[in-house]
Amino acid sequence: MRINKYIASCGVASRRKAEELILNKKVKVNGKVVEELSLQIDENKDMVEVNGVKISQDEKSVYILLNKPEGYITTVKDQFNRLSVVDLLSKVEERVFPVGRLDYETSGLLLLTNDGDLTYKLTHPKHEIEKTYIAKVRGKLTEREIKDFRSGLHIEDYTTAPAKLKILDYDNEKKISTLEIKIHEGKNRQVRKMCKAINHPVMRLKREALGELTLKDCKIGEYRHLTEKELNYLKNI
CATH class of the missing domain: 3.30.70.1560 (Alpha-L RNA-binding motif)
Known part of the structure; x- marks a missing residue:
C-alpha cells in the first residue's frame, strides 16, 4: 500500500495532508525518515510513525456531521489559538479531521471523519458534490x-x-x-x-x-453521527 494511503486509512490525515507530512519529514517507516511520496509499505509488517507516534489501522471509522458555529476554524491547530471545530467534539474519542473546510466566519454543515479514503474521494475535483x-x-x-x-x-x-x-x-x-x-x-x-x-x-x-445531507435535527454547535443511509450515499457518489 502506498504510504500516503496507509496514513489516511489510519485516520491521521487525508492523503493530501499525508503527503505534506512526508515532505516535511514527519513520517518514518521502520525508524527511517520517508523520502519518497511513492513509497510502498506492507501494512502487516512495517512500522509507521507520524510525528514520533506509531500509527495503525485498528481505530474504528467514524463519520460525523457538525453544525459549525461562526468563530471556529476547521484546521486542527491555529497559530492564533482560535477555537477549532474539534473542540466541539469532546465526546468523540477517535481522531477526526474535517472533510474540506468552512472559513472562520461561516457556519453550517461540516463533515468530520477519520476515513482518509472517503475524505480523498469527497474533496477530489472529480467527485465534488x-x-x-x-x-x-x-x-x-x-x-x-x-x-x-x-x-x-x-x-x-x-x-x-x-x-x-x-x-x-x-x-x-x-x-x-x-x-x-x-x-x-x-x-x-x-x-x-x-x-x-x-x-x-x-x-x-x-x-x-x-448533496443530500442536511442539517435536519442538528442545532448550531451540535453534531451527530451519519446514518447508514447517509454514509452509503457518500460512498456511492
Missing part, C-alpha cells in the same frame, strides 16, 4: 448580476463553474438580500468571492446542505 449555502448580502441584485453569477465569474486566476442562484428575500428597509446559492466547486472562500465580484459582499453565510 453540490453544496447549498444561504447568504445574506448587501443590496439588491440586478438581472444582469444574477445572470453573470449563474454563468460563471472570473475571480483572481480562475473562472468559476456555472452556479445556481435563487433570491429568497429582500429587506427593503435594511437593503439586504437573502440568497440560496448552490455550487459544485470548493475553492477557498469561493461563495464570498463570487458575491463580492458582483458587488454584493456577504454579511452572513451558512452551508445548509452537502
Whole structure:
C-alpha cells in the first residue's frame, strides 16, 4: 500500500495532508525518515510513525456531521489559538479531521471523519458534490448580476463553474438580500468571492446542505453521527 494511503486509512490525515507530512519529514517507516511520496509499505509488517507516534489501522471509522458555529476554524491547530471545530467534539474519542473546510466566519454543515479514503474521494475535483449555502448580502441584485453569477465569474486566476442562484428575500428597509446559492466547486472562500465580484459582499453565510445531507435535527454547535443511509450515499457518489 502506498504510504500516503496507509496514513489516511489510519485516520491521521487525508492523503493530501499525508503527503505534506512526508515532505516535511514527519513520517518514518521502520525508524527511517520517508523520502519518497511513492513509497510502498506492507501494512502487516512495517512500522509507521507520524510525528514520533506509531500509527495503525485498528481505530474504528467514524463519520460525523457538525453544525459549525461562526468563530471556529476547521484546521486542527491555529497559530492564533482560535477555537477549532474539534473542540466541539469532546465526546468523540477517535481522531477526526474535517472533510474540506468552512472559513472562520461561516457556519453550517461540516463533515468530520477519520476515513482518509472517503475524505480523498469527497474533496477530489472529480467527485465534488453540490453544496447549498444561504447568504445574506448587501443590496439588491440586478438581472444582469444574477445572470453573470449563474454563468460563471472570473475571480483572481480562475473562472468559476456555472452556479445556481435563487433570491429568497429582500429587506427593503435594511437593503439586504437573502440568497440560496448552490455550487459544485470548493475553492477557498469561493461563495464570498463570487458575491463580492458582483458587488454584493456577504454579511452572513451558512452551508445548509452537502448533496443530500442536511442539517435536519442538528442545532448550531451540535453534531451527530451519519446514518447508514447517509454514509452509503457518500460512498456511492
